[in-house]
Amino acid sequence: MRTGFQSTFQTAIAVAKMEWRLEWRQGHQLASVALFAVASVYVAFQSSDHETSTGAWTAMLWLVYLFSGFTAVGRLFDRERTATRQYLRWTVEPLGLILGKLAHAILTTTGLTALVLATFVLFLGWPSGLEQAGKPGLLVLGAWLGGLSVTTTLVFVTAVASQVQSAGAALSAVLGLPLLLPQIILVTRLTRGALLGTPWNTLGELPLFLAALSVGTSILACILFPYIWRA
Amino acid sequence: MNSWNSVWKIGGIVLLAYVIVRGFSTPLQPGLVEASPTRLSPGKATVSLSAVGQPFLRDQETLEDFQLVLRSEEGLLKTQVLDISEHRVTASVNIPTVLPSPALDAFLFTPSSGTLFLGNAFFVENAAEGIIPAGFVAPAPDEAAPLLGFSFPYQPNIMESIRNLLWHVPMWFAMFFVMGIGFVASLAQLRTGQVNWDHRAEAAVRTGLVFGVLGLVTGSLWARWTWGAWWVSDPQLNGALVTVLLYSGYMILRAAMDDDERVGRLSAVYNVFAFIMLVVLLMVLPRYTESLHPGKDGNPGFNSYDLDNSLRAVFYPAVIGWGALCYWIYSLRLRMNRIEHHLLTQ
Known part of the structure; x- marks a missing residue:
């Protein structure tokens, strides 16, 4: 096992590639996440009365996102419960492994954000009283950043939970x-602001804070993961 | 060493006994709460104001010692005090047809309780805008220095519930104190891997949770009285609830595992993560939500002007007393953990 920064980086890329390849090979897992997300959106659509207020729209969007996130990230360490775990423990350093998982979480977030937002707008349309989102770009960016802060935290939580047989x-x-409540409070504020087209100067710091929160939780996960992984 | 151990425990209990007796027996300073009638018209009228707290009328004080003045923006309007009873003052007032503003604030100058104030006490209908005519203007009265003795300050809305300050706030302080111990113990546990540190962390979080729940209950009661709801969305309250939820998660995580080494390691990891997220939560989020809670911006904390010397004399002992009680419970729980561990590993 080589050590050093370069080797950690290569390990991370190798782990992320492995994760991604396995996702594609075991297509049913990706499909199940997508199906869960779309079905949840449809439940939200059916249970609303087509006069959804901005607040209710945002709440439903993030409930759907949150539980889709749990489904997508919740099985990230499932393979490491079995013999694969023994193999990885001897061959891969923990920092590289968690970085790889985090990189995979970024990809997951991107896919999930696109899917959930697109189906949500397709079925539910915009909140009542709005012709369209005030700042569509900010809505997408905010959803991605919020999703990222949710999934990075979930990577850590799943890593802990996966150690409990x-x-x-x-x-x-x-x-x-x-642990996700701060992220949800910030991102729902940002989503409502983006829908209503609130001026930048009142929202300006929110995307930065969400990004900082993602980076912070990722760094914390990287520092603490070796303790989770050791046995 | 042994004698010191009983000194701080007895000292803490004595302080708490003092806090309970003093906290409930100290009178509240008087404050005006209600005016009637609230709507007035130009011309002669009789108004009355009622007060809570200790009576502002004392022995050997007469009507002449009291003066009620109504303020309309910068103009002062004179009144004639007709009657004073323990918690009520009645006065006749002649309202001019022109006033700088229709909203009148009431100032009651008392000989021994200082000046009592009620903002927007009356509203005058059908008055034109202008300066108060000369015959109606009151001279600026002399303000007597209050001789209130040992009493708690009057705060509108809070009133008698100000005594909750001696329970609610020190309970949160005590919780953060032991949660801090738990955080340090978890860091040490990760560094050394010794089960001793895990015992400390568990005892700290368990004790902190008890105080956190007590803090939530006392806070909720207080919110019902002052804000009118058991729970509101507020950064301070979100932070408090998340704290309790996070550490309940910690207890559940522990309960889900059997093997000591794994329990110690994983719960320490979770505790470190949770504590750091908590600090973020309490520092970042309040910038994005308006807060009703004292101590947040636009809503000064008690220490800025209302924590007067009488309240301080009970509040600081309360902080020390609750802290000592909390640390005592923590040390008992720690001993239980050690004995349990000893018995199980023998």
Whole structure:
């Protein structure tokens, strides 16, 4: 096993590639996440009365996103419960592994944001009283940044939960939901602002804070992951 | 060493006993709460104002010692005090047809309780805008220095519930104190891997959770009284609730594992992450939500002007007393953890 910055970076890329390749090979997993997201959007569409206020629209969007995120990221460490784990423990350094998983989470976020936003707008349209989003670019950027801060936190939580043999999916949710509240509060504010076209000067710091939160949780996950991984 | 151990415990209990007795027996300073009638028209009228707190009328004080003045923007309007009883003052006032503003603030100058104020006490209908005519203007009265003795300050809306300050606030302080111990213990646990540190972290979080729940309950009661709702969306309250949820998650995570080494390692990792996120939550989010809670911007905390010397004399002992009680509970729990571990590994 080589060490040093370059080797960590190569490990990260190798892990991310492996994850991605496995996702494509086991197509049913990707499909199940997509199906979950679209079905949730359709449930939101059916349960609203087509006069959705901006607040309700934002709340439903982020509920759908949050639970799709749990489905997508929640199984990120499933393979490492089995013999693969033993193999990886001996061959891969933990920092490279978590960086690879985080890189994979960025890809997941991008796909999920595109899918959820597109189907949400397709089915529900814009909130009542709005012809269209006030700042569509900011809406997409905010959703991606918010999604990223959600998935990076979930990567950490899933890593912890995956070490608990008896844990079901509920443990990730119990550990994760309180940790995700700051992100959700910030991103719903940003989404509402983007929908209503609130001026930049009142929103300017929000995307920065979301980005900083993603970076911060990622760094914290990188520092703490070796302790999770060690056994 | 042993004697010091009983000194701080007994000292803490004595302080709490003092806080409970003093906190409930100290009178509240008087404050005006209500005016009637609230709507007036130009011409002669009789108005009355009621007050809460200790009576502003004392023995050997007469009507002449009191003066009620109404203020309309910068202009002062004179009144004639007709009657004073313990918690009520009645006065007759002659309202001119022109006033700088239809909203009148009331100032009651008392000989021994200082000046009592009620903003927007009356509203005058059908008055033209202008300067108060000369015959109606009151001279600026002399303000007597209040001789209130040991009493808690009157705050509109908060009133008697100001005593909750001695419970609610120190409970949160105590919680942050032991959660801090837990954070340091978790860091040490990750560095050394010794189970001793895990015992400390568990005891700290468990004790902190008890105080966190007590803080939520006392806060919720207070919110119901002052803001009219058991719960509102507010950064301070979000932070408080998330704290309790996060650390409940910590307890659940511990309960889901059997093997000591794994429990210690994983719960320490989670605790470190949770504590840092909590700091972010409490520092970043308040910038994005208007807060009703004291201590946030646009809403000064108690220490800026209302935490007067009487309240301080009870509040600081309360902080020390609750802190000592919390640390005592923590140390008992720590001993239990150690004994349990000892018995199980023998």
